[in-house]
Amino acid sequence: MPTLTKLYSLKEAGEHNTRDDCWVVVDGKVYDVSSYLDEHPGGDDVLLKATGKDATDEFNDAGHSKDAIQLMEEFCIGELDPSDIIPEEESSADKEVDLTKRIMDMTSQYWVIPVGIVGISVVACLFYMRRK
Structure with missing residues (x-):
């Protein structure tokens, strides 16, 4: 039984x-x-x-x-x-697409920092060149 x-x-x-x-x-x-x-x-x-x-x-x-x-x-x-019970995790292909999407999102969100650094560098370079 x-x-x-x-x-x-x-x-x-x-x-x-x-x-x-x-x-x-x-x-x-x-x-x-x-x-x-x-x-x-x-x-x-x-x-x-x-x-x-x-x-x-x-x-x-x-x-x-x-x-x-x-x-x-x-x-x-x-x-x-x-x-x-939570269903099985996504397949590895779905995870790869998700990871790629997250990286692209992160890249588009954080573009301001590198652009700001380049901009400050250009301005500093121009001021330095003017003083000579």
């Missing part, structure tokens, strides 16, 4: 954000890490900051060991409601 898994919303998981009642969401699963806060090698503040959002990226970026990942299963209390 299959085990029924409790579904939690991201909002509901985020309401558990204190030292005495701390839940985090990683890879679509909800973990009650309240009893683990004092033992967490990165400190309790790292876990407390991870409440109220999907902390999968932060968890993966920290480079947890296989033992840490296995230990997490002890704290699993359910899964994130599928309606709260």
Whole structure:
């Protein structure tokens, strides 16, 4: 007989954000890490900051060991409601286009600084040439 898994919303998981009642969401699963806060090698503040959002990226970026990942299963209390799961990231082609667009936007926004430097240089050069 299959085990029924409790579904939690991201909002509901985020309401558990204190030292005495701390839940985090990683890879679509909800973990009650309240009893683990004092033992967490990165400190309790790292876990407390991870409440109220999907902390999968932060968890993966920290480079947890296989033992840490296995230990997490002890704290699993359910899964994130599928309606709260954020779709997969954009494809790399979409990211490349986005990066190109951001660079172009930045270039068009910050043209004033180089033009100002060139303008001041030209004026300074003209004043210097006049004095000779």
